[in-house]
Structure formats: C-alpha cells, structure tokens
Amino acid sequence: xxxxxxxxxxxxxxxxxxxxxxxxxxxxxxxxxxxxxxxxxxxxxxxxxxxxxxxxxxxxxxxxxxxxxxxxxxxxxxxxxxxxxxxxxxxxxxxxxxxxxxxxxxxxxxxxxxxxxxxxxxxxxxxxxxxxxxxxxxxxxxxxxxxxxxxxxxxxxxxxxxxxxxxxxxxxxxxxxxxxxxxxxxxxxxxxxxxxxxxxxxxxxxxxxxxxxxxxxxxxxxxxxxxxxxxxxxxxxxxxxxxxxxxxxxxxxxxxxxxxxxxxxxxxxxxxxxxxxxxxxxxxxxxxxxxxxxxxxxxxxxxxxxxxxxxxxxxxxxxxxxxxxxxxxxxxxxxxxxxxxxxxxxxxxxxxxxxxxxxxxxxxxxxxxxxxxxxxxxxxxxxxxxxxxxxxxxxxxxxxxxxxxxxxxxxxxxxxxxxxxxxxxxxxxxxxxxxxxxxxxxxxxxxxxxxxxxxxxxxxxxxxxxxxxxxxxxxxxxxxxxxxxxxxxxxxxxxxxxxxxxxxxxxxxxxxxxxxxxxxxxxxxxxxxxxxxxxxxxxxxxxxxxxxxxxxxxxxxxxxxxxxxxxxxxxxxxxxxxxxxxxxxxxxxxxxxxxxxxxxxxxxxxxxxxxxxxxxxxxxxxxxxxxxxxxxxxxxxxxxxxxxxxxxxxxxxxxxxxxxxxx
Numbered sequence: 001x002x003x004x005x006x007x008x009x010x011x012x013x014x015x016x017x018x019x020x021x022x023x024x025x026x027x028x029x030x031x032x033x034x035x036x037x038x039x040x041x042x043x044x045x046x047x048x049x050x051x052x053x054x055x056x057x058x059x060x061x062x063x064x065x066x067x068x069x070x071x072x073x074x075x076x077x078x079x080x081x082x083x084x085x086x087x088x089x090x091x092x093x094x095x096x097x098x099x100x101x102x103x104x105x106x107x108x109x110x111x112x113x114x115x116x117x118x119x120x121x122x123x124x125x126x127x128x129x130x131x132x133x134x135x136x137x138x139x140x141x142x143x144x145x146x147x148x149x150x151x152x153x154x155x156x157x158x159x160x161x162x163x164x165x166x167x168x169x170x171x172x173x174x175x176x177x178x179x180x181x182x183x184x185x186x187x188x189x190x191x192x193x194x195x196x197x198x199x200x201x202x203x204x205x206x207x208x209x210x211x212x213x214x215x216x217x218x219x220x221x222x223x224x225x226x227x228x229x230x231x232x233x234x235x236x237x238x239x240x241x242x243x244x245x246x247x248x249x250x251x252x253x254x255x256x257x258x259x260x261x262x263x264x265x266x267x268x269x270x271x272x273x274x275x276x277x278x279x280x281x282x283x284x285x286x287x288x289x290x291x292x293x294x295x296x297x298x299x300x301x302x303x304x305x306x307x308x309x310x311x312x313x314x315x316x317x318x319x320x321x322x323x324x325x326x327x328x329x330x331x332x333x334x335x336x337x338x339x340x341x342x343x344x345x346x347x348x349x350x351x352x353x354x355x356x357x358x359x360x361x362x363x364x365x366x367x368x369x370x371x372x373x374x375x376x377x378x379x380x381x382x383x384x385x386x387x388x389x390x391x392x393x394x395x396x397x398x399x400x401x402x403x404x405x406x407x408x409x410x411x412x413x414x415x416x417x418x419x420x421x422x423x424x425x426x427x428x429x430x431x432x433x434x435x436x437x438x439x440x441x442x443x444x445x446x447x448x449x450x451x452x453x454x455x456x457x458x459x460x461x462x463x464x465x466x467x468x469x470x471x472x473x474x475x476x477x478x479x480x481x482x483x484x485x486x487x488x489x490x491x492x493x494x495x496x497x498x499x500x501x502x503x504x505x506x507x508x509x510x511x512x513x514x515x516x517x518x519x520x521x522x523x524x525x526x527x528x529x530x531x532x533x534x535x536x537x538x539x540x541x542x543x544x545x546x547x548x549x550x551x552x553x554x555x556x557x558x559x560x561x562x563x564x565x566x567x568x569x570x571x572x573x574x575x576x577x578x579x580x581x582x583x584x585x586x587x588x589x590x591x592x593x594x595x596x597x598x599x600x601x602x603x604x605x606x607x608x609x610x611x612x613x614x615x616x617x618x619x620x621x622x623x624x625x626x627x628x629x630x631x632x633x634x635x636x637x638x639x640x641x642x643x644x645x646x647x648x649x650x651x652x653x654x655x656x657x658x659x660x661x662x663x
Contacts, residue, residue: 039074056108062435070095084166128158184214189256197285211252233521257303268310306440313433320416459514469505476505489520572661
C-alpha cells in the first residue's frame with residue numbers, strides 16, 4: 001500500500017463490546033515469556049540519536065541517552081496466540097533502565113500473503129505486559145511502504161507487530177475503533193479549530209460534524225443526524241446529553257490538537273508546507289476561548305507547547321562578522337562556556353526545558369517564553385559575570401594579559417558575539433527540540449486516549465427499563481406478554497429490543513447508550529399479548545416513554561380496578577339521531593351497593609320538559625370500564641366519574657339517540 005497511515009489503538013474494547021450491532025476491539029492476548037534469539041548491543045556515541053539492528057529493528061532516542069549508554073535489541077520468539085497471527089517481536093533494553101522521555105521504536109514485518117488493501121487493516125503494534133503476560137495495545141503507526149510499524153513509548157520492554165492473516169479474526173486483535181483513524185489532515189484540523197474559535201450559534205454541532213466527517217474512528221455515528229446525535233434523540237435529559245455532547249466536542253478538539261502536534265513533530269523542522277506560525281495562531285485562539293473550560297484546556301496546552309518548541313527551533317539567528325580586535329575577547333567568551341561547570345550538553349537543555357514545561361503546564365506561552373529566555377540569558381551570562389571585574393577575568397585567562405589585547409566590547413559587539421554562539425546552540429539543539437516535540441505529541445496522544453475512554457464510558461453506560469404491572473385481580477393482565485421498543489433503525493433487529501414479561505408481568509430491558517444510538521433512540525414501548533401478535537405486528541397497547549433522567553426508569557402498567565363513585569346529578573342533552581334535535585335531560589345516579597368488581601346504582605334519565613324517562617332502573621357499573629349494564633343502551637362513565645355518554649339502541653341495535661351529560 002503506497003501510503004503511510006497512522007493507527008492509534010486503545011484498549012477500547014469497552015467502546016463497542018456492549019453496543020448492539022457493533023463489533024468490539026480485541027486486546028489482552030495471553031502470551032508466555034518470549035523465547036530469545038539473536039541480540040545486538042550498541043554503545044551510544046556522541047551526538048548519536050538512533051540505532052538499528054541488521055534486520056531493521058530500530059530505536060530513535062533523540063537526545064535522551066548519554067554517551068556510553070548501551071542499547072540491546074534482541075529478537076524474540078513469543079508463544080503463538082493463534083495460527084492466523086504472525087508475531088514479529090523484539091525486546092528493547094537500556095543499560096541504565098528506562099528512558100527519561102519518549103522514544104520511537106521501529107519493528108519490521110513481512111507483508112507476504114497480504115494485498116495492498118489488506119495490509120493496513122491486518123497489521124498492528126503490541127506490547128507484552130511483563131506482569132500479566134498479556135499483549136496490550138500501544139500507540140503506533142504503520143509504514144506500509146517500508147513494512148515497519150513505529151511505536152511511541154516511554155517504557156522499554158518487549159514490543160511486537162501482529163499480522164492477522166485471517167480477516168475474520170482481525171477484530172480479536174485489532175481495534176475496530178481505530179483511534180488513529182482519528183487521524184485527520186492538518187487542514188481539516190485547522191478548519192475544525194477555527195470553527196470552534198468562531199463560536200457560531202451552532203458551533204458545538206459544527207465541531208462534532210467536522211470531527212466525524214474528517215475521520216472514521218467512530219463509524220457508529222456515520223449515519224446519524226448531528227442534531228439528533230447531540231440531543232441523543234430527545235431520549236435523555238440534559239444531565240445526560242450535555243456530558244455526551246461535551247465528550248464528542250473535546251474528542252474533536254483533542255484530535256485536531258494531536259494532528260497539529262504530529263505535524264510539528266514529524267514535519268516541522270523539515271517541511272516548508274508545515275505552517276508552524278499558522279498552527280500556533282489557531283491554537284492560541286482556542287486557548288483563550290477555553291480558559292474557563294478545563295476539559296478543553298489540556299489538549300490545547302499540550303499541542304501549543306508541541307508546536308511552540310518547533311517554532312523556537314526555527315528561530316532565525318543571525319551570524320555576524322566579529323571585528324578582529326575582539327578576536328581574543330571572543331576566545332575568552334568561548335573558554336567560559338567550555339568550562340565543565342558552565343558547559344551544557346544537549347541532554348542538560350532537554351532536562352531544563354522539560355522542567356520549565358512541567359512547572360508551567362497551565363501557562364504554555366509562559367513556558368515557551370522561559371525556554372527562549374533561557375537560551376538568551378545563557379549566551380549573555382558571560383558578560384554579566386565578567387563586567388564587574390574585567391581585568392581579573394583577563395588575568396585569569398592569560399597571566400598578565402593586557403586590556404589592549406582583550407578590550408571590553410561595545411554593546412553591539414557583545415550582542416554579535418552572543419548571537420553567533422546562540423546560532424551554534426540552536427543548531428545543535430535541533431535534536432533536543434525534536435525530542436521535546438515528540439514528548440508533546442505523545443502527551444497529546446495520551447490525552448486523546450483519555451478522551452476516547454471517557455466517551456467509551458458514556459457509550460457503555462447501561463440503561464434499564466423495569467416493567468411491572470400493578471394489579472389486584474387473581475392474574476396479571478399482561479402476564480407473559482411481549483414488550484418491544486420502537487421504531488428501530490435498520491442497523492439493529494427487533495429481537496434485540498424485545499423482552500417477554502414473566503407470570504406476574506414483570507420484566508427488565510437493559511441496553512447501552514451506544515446500542516440505543518445505533519437503534520436511533522427508540523422510545524415508544526409496544527405491548528403484544530402473544531408471540532403471534534408480535535410476529536403480525538398486532539399492538540395491544542403502546543405508550544411514549546419520558547426521557548431518561550437517570551440510568552433506570554420504571555414503566556408501570558396500572559390495571560387495578562379502583563372503585564369510582566359515580567353517584568350525583570348529571571345534566572346534558574340527548575341528540576335525536578333522525579332529526580338532529582337536542583333535548584335537555586337530567587340524570588340522577590344513586591349508589592345502592594358494591595358487588596364484586598363494581599357497584600349497583602339507581603340511574604334515572606329524564607326529559608327536562610316533559611318529565612318522561614329514557615333510562616330508569618337499577619344497574620351494575622364495573623369500576624374498571626365505567627360501563628353500566630343497561631339493556632337498550634351502551635352507557636359508559638368517564639374514568640374520573642364526572643361525565644358519561646350513552647348510545648340509545650332499538651331492538652335491532654340501531655342507534656336512535658345519544659345522551660351526553662356532565663356531573
């Protein structure tokens with residue numbers, strides 16, 4: 001495959017494992033202690049930044065290691081985890097223990113048996129946890145042209161490349177949520193951050209949309225309307241939707257910041273197409289806006305320093321011709337900085353700048369200013385300490401040396417001498433700035449990993465619907481009925497969203513937020529009496545659920561036959577069907593006695609004008625339905641007993657009039 005693709009794998013099985021219709025990520029593959037093969041040991045020489053074994057395994061350590069440090073790269077043969085997985089493993093060790101910062105490892109692999117399209121999908125980096133003996137996910141990139149996997153780490157141990165030759169087993173070992181497919185172009189990252197900085201009316205939706213469109217790390221959201229996604233389809237209260245929307249926003253911003261940090265680290269010192277100043281300007285806008293939002297600040301701060309140190313490295317320092325009369329003075333200047341107590345190695349600068357960054361995490365521009373000032377102060381330190389007693393400094397450098405040979409330079413000439421030395425420092429500190437930028441890039445990746453895990457926790461949060469029937473009859477009306485959520489998307493099945501109630505009409509439906517999103521947030525609950533009714537879509541009862549305000553919701557079916565007192569005087573009209581005439585009527589309902597699941601009432605409905613009666617007798621009224629057992633009439637009280645309607649029927653059951661009355 002003729003391209004280089006970044007792949008950043010998290011142990012993010014949790015993001016999809018509970019999500020209906022989505023496949024999970026595989027990690028934590030059991031392995032025994034690897035068997036050793038050949039090893040090569042290298043002794044770090046002065047100004048050396050990387051080593052490579054004969055078969056291509058390598059370590060780029062930048063400025064982190066001292067001259068004389070020993071590095072061992074040993075090829076190992078791990079215990080196979082699967083017949084369809086080839087493992088290319090190496091053990092990396094330092095004589096001093098662990099590096100003080102981030103190193104980049106390179107591990108070669110054989111792409112035989114893989115097509116160009118399969119290679120990126122079939123290869124990943126892994127780390128062998130020494131305590132658990134599990135292969136775990138790492139931060140890695142795949143270079144398909146060179147057949148190498150590059151791994152960023154601050155801890156040396158056994159690392160490997162997994163090549164999964166069976167496409168059906170990829171998800172067991174390679175995450176479907178390929179967070180480094182959170183890879184986006186720098187242009188896309190810049191546009192996303194500018195969208196955030198502009199703070200338009202729908203800026204959050206715009207940021208999330210830009211993030212999801214720029215990469216494929218969250219495929220489950222690909223077809224979801226953005227407003228629907230941000231509002232969680234109206235199925236959840238603001239207490240739930242706001243953290244989710246914020247998590248997606250932060251992830252988009254973190255991904256953009258990480259891309260800036262990557263571009264600065266990978267291309268900042270070598271590519272003219274990388275606009276360090278442009279990236280820094282955009283990040284600065286974001287920093288100012290995010291000053292009150294801690295959840296956004298971390299990503300901006302790390303990326304700002306990562307880009308900023310490369311900006312310092314690219315400082316254009318002028319070289320000047322030094323007047324010959326100051327040649328001896330310049331030699332004194334050089335001798336001062338050559339003294340062991342004054343000389344700074346590249347690693348010394350690295351340690352100092354790391355300390356400055358650590359002490360100014362919350363003020364990245366201050367950290368960068370202090371780094372730059374440190375160099376300026378260092379190259380001018382000699383003039384400060386020597387100014388008070390120049391003659392003594394001359395004498396210390398050359399016994400009985402004359403001022404005429406070592407004249408004190410003018411301010412302009414002092415600046416020229418310091419500038420020339422500063423240019424030398426910037427030149428040999430390039431590797432230090434590269435190492436710092438790599439650290440920042442690693443921190444940005446780690447920050448984004450944290451954001452993915454937080455989003456994963458939200459998506460994997462389990463929500464529960466508890467169904468129960470509140471009844472007072474011998475058997476529950478909805479015993480053994482089927483319950484389904486609807487409507488559903490074509491990304492899931494009805495079976496996944498259907499349960500059967502037990503003999504007492506109790507049941508529980510559990511699902512993750514991620515699964516609910518895949519189903520497009522169904523919130524209508526449908527009840528089916530039998531399995532056949534379910535298959536035929538014959539809904540016996542349905543209701544719209546209220547939004548979730550917490551992780552559990554009670555759904556109660558109240559079928560109790562609560563007693564209702566219908567006694568009282570009702571007034572209204574009788575509409576004659578044939579003529580359409582309304583006749584004023586009065587109905588008096590008098591309680592007589594309770595019986596079973598209802599009561600007997602004396603019901604007399606009279607014509608107000610003539611006094612003649614349309615209904616006159618003692619009738620049984622069932623509490624659960626409000627229906628009175630009257631021959632020649634379909635008489636039903638309202639649920640609260642404040643009104644009734646009666647369809648008057650002849651001997652052929654034909655309606656001849658309708659009575660409607662209010663109490």
